[in-house]
Amino acid sequence: MKALPLLAAALIASPGSAPAQTAAAATTAFPGDLGRPFDGLPLPPNPAEHHLPWPSMPGPARGPSMAVAMLMAQGAVAACTGQHIGVSVIDASGLPKLYYITDGAPGYHAYTGFRKAYTALTFRMPTSSVGAMTRNDAAAAARITADTNLLAFSGGVPIVVGNEVIGAIGVSGVEPRPGDRSDPGLGDERCARAGLDKVKGLLG
Numbered sequence: 001m002k003a004l005p006l007l008a009a010a011l012i013a014s015p016g017s018a019p020a021q022t023a024a025a026a027t028t029a030f031p032g033d034l035g036r037p038f039d040g041l042p043l044p045p046n047p048a049e050h051h052l053p054w055p056s057m058p059g060p061a062r063g064p065s066m067a068v069a070m071l072m073a074q075g076a077v078a079a080c081t082g083q084h085i086g087v088s089v090i091d092a093s094g095l096p097k098l099y100y101i102t103d104g105a106p107g108y109h110a111y112t113g114f115r116k117a118y119t120a121l122t123f124r125m126p127t128s129s130v131g132a133m134t135r136n137d138a139a140a141a142a143r144i145t146a147d148t149n150l151l152a153f154s155g156g157v158p159i160v161v162g163n164e165v166i167g168a169i170g171v172s173g174v175e176p177r178p179g180d181r182s183d184p185g186l187g188d189e190r191c192a193r194a195g196l197d198k199v200k201g202l203l204g
Contacts, residue, residue, distance in 0.1 A: 063091025075198025
């Protein structure tokens, strides 16, 4: 199945949902996003004279290589044959390494997959475990509802090398099996784990 890796995250509002999308864009910031330096305008001819500060640009964090991230995404897609899914792979700082959207899948699965991966990274556990924890842990539930980048739906799994979490993978879009109705993301998590299995021995 052909797939298109998306290399940047952008919120695109459709005419029918513009107010909700615009409101979300105003309150949501992805981790590490530099936003729009200088309000999105070109620099003036002599920027030093205007004392314009450059935004802080952190260096790359540890994470899977692009080649490994691609294999991971392809492994998840192969395990989800016939499903229109999105796969997101992030590094140890929570920044995107790869967005991978299969043909026929809505692009928003990239963002859902990202949030699942980011949640798995933040809590250092699969999002299925995070979701179960929120049922009895009010503080964890409150933390998730307060951060628009956290999503405790199943489908996010940490990438662990030794004792270190170097990133995470998140999958979105798998149609739930009849037995998964109480946790419809279990299919996403099965495919995320298959992606990780694909790269065993390649992480380091």
